[in-house]
Amino acid sequence: MRPNYAGASSTVTIRIRRWEPENLIFWLTRGKPLALRNLTLSTLALHLNFNIWMMWSMVVVNLPAIGFQLTSQQQFLLVSIPPLVGALMRVLYSWVWSWVGGGLWLGLSTLLLVLPAFGVGQVVQDISAPFPLLLLVAASCGIGGGASASHLSNISFFFPKSAKGFAMGINAGFGNLGVSVAQLVVPLVIAVPLFGAWSGPPQIWGQGGSVSPVWLQNAGLVWLPLVLLVGVLCLLYAHDLPKLRITPRDQWEMMRHPHTWYICLLYMGSYGTFLGFAAAFPLLAHAMFPLQDVSPYAFIGPMLAALSRPLGGWLGDRVGGGVTTLGCNLVMALATVGVYLSLPSADEGGAFWLFLLMFEVIFLAAGIGNGSSYQLAPKVFLIEAGREAQDQGEGLAEAYRRGGRRGAAAMNVSSVMAAFGGFVIPKTFGTALEMTGSFVPAFGLFFAFYLLSVGVAWWFYARRRAEMRC
Known part of the structure; x- marks a missing residue:
């Protein structure tokens, strides 16, 4: 019973x-x-x-x-x-x-x-x-x-x-x-x-x-x-x-808030990287290094990303979500350059182990960034709710309940948008190969995206006078 x-x-x-x-x-x-x-x-x-x-x-x-x-x-x-x-x-x-x-x-x-x-x-x-x-x-x-x-x-x-x-x-x-x-x-x-x-x-x-x-x-x-x-x-x-x-209206209302989109961008940079490269890596490695059997190594990067996610949340609580996310995107940008340097060319066969190492660094940074960027949403909207309560003389308990609901809705929107990164990354590789015969333009776009994410994290959440430093 x-x-x-x-x-x-x-x-x-x-x-x-x-x-x-x-x-x-x-x-x-x-x-x-x-x-x-x-x-x-x-x-x-x-x-x-x-x-x-x-x-x-x-x-x-x-x-x-x-x-x-x-x-x-x-x-x-x-x-x-x-x-x-x-x-x-x-x-x-x-x-x-x-x-x-x-x-x-x-x-x-x-x-x-x-x-x-x-x-x-x-x-x-x-x-x-x-x-x-x-x-x-x-x-x-x-x-x-x-x-x-x-x-x-x-x-x-x-x-x-x-x-x-x-x-x-x-x-x-x-x-x-x-x-x-x-x-x-x-x-x-x-x-x-x-x-x-x-x-x-x-x-x-x-x-x-x-x-x-x-x-x-x-x-x-x-x-x-x-x-x-x-x-x-x-x-x-x-x-x-x-x-x-819960209704779609809650998410729709949060889609009109600018910070929802800033957090979406940052979470796409980390979670989207994790999903997209996890999906594309076996094909990409096989295309670049056809004589190497990558199947024994394909699981390592996603495992690093999954296991390091709690570390990102911990660092976000102690160092700051904005600072941690900024650092992760900077590391991913630099590791993307490392991947580019490892690729085969007309004169050289490339460096497989450098290629593999740089991808593991990207996965590790993406995992830490997953934890630090995902926890930005509840923090940002609780800070906003506290300021509203102070300005309007409202009770903190009610304000924080509203902030918590907004944060949850923003997290849902971020989760949806970030998952599109899993589509964009492999599709970008395929399109770059079809249009140029090379994967290099795709890596150039990813490098630019990581630099954009560095700028967003610094301006809105990491710098000393940021509107929502957290």
Whole structure:
């Protein structure tokens, strides 16, 4: 029999009628165990969403070797589609969970991952599959990109203010690790007949003088048991908090605030870099250094970015979000120059290890910047609310509630816009290659963007007389 403490009534998931995490007695006696249970389920589900979202990049790099006739531009387009669809999905995910119920949505959105996992497992077995079908399967992988907008928002309401940072750091950090786990796991599982005859025959992988059987369908099928297990666990054991009824209007109002866009730009520079280079790196490295097998290294950069994100939040609290974000963008700009110097030319074969090292630096700086720029939104709008209260003689408690709601809406907008970076970066590489026959113009654009981000961070948030120094 399910517990009825917190005024719970059960449908599919457990609905809670009263939730008071700021009440210390309630939190210690009843609230904390339930909050930790939901944090665990949310983190597992978010991790799987990132697995599905980014596994496609490791599939696409292998398609030509098993017989798919694809140009380099088509390959870069294929890896850019999941981030684009993921960004669009975040618009829906950012508010629909508050109407459906956080726990129920956690389970349903996880079970939706069956579609891309099964779709990838089927399409790679037919080398005659038309390109539009590959685009459709790529788009289905984008379903996994929407989860951050709902899972992080939902879990934040389970915890008191003193523990929100911990909860969101665990949820986002281990969730983002799904990118590197996918890039580590996929090369391993496609090398063995993991599911025997059930999954279908192997494909013949050939590149240069190397020929071997692979089971590329395992890249999608390996996630199916986990998706089903975690989805069912969420439906049985996750909780729905009292309905919050967040609407798109909240986000629309914040889109008219200039600081929302400044923070969007800075978060796109870090989170967009993480997503975009995670999607594009396997293809880019293969195109630049075709004799190097990059699959053993593809997971390292995304792993560094995910693990360093909490450090960015910590530095943002102690050094300042503006200063930390400025420093991260400056490091990414300098490392982009390092990548340019490592590229092959007509006279030289390039320096692969310098190329790899510079990309790891970019990923590390992007991860730290993720943490420092994401926490700018709540700080900026709380500062603004405090100033408004002082000018208007308003109570601080009410002003801070308004500032907190504005900050949450701005974070949702930033999350949506930053995810577009995952589309822009691989698409820019493909366009640059198509128009100029070189990736150098793309790196030039990224360098200019990082310098722009340095200027925005310094002017608005880092300099001594900045309007919102924080």
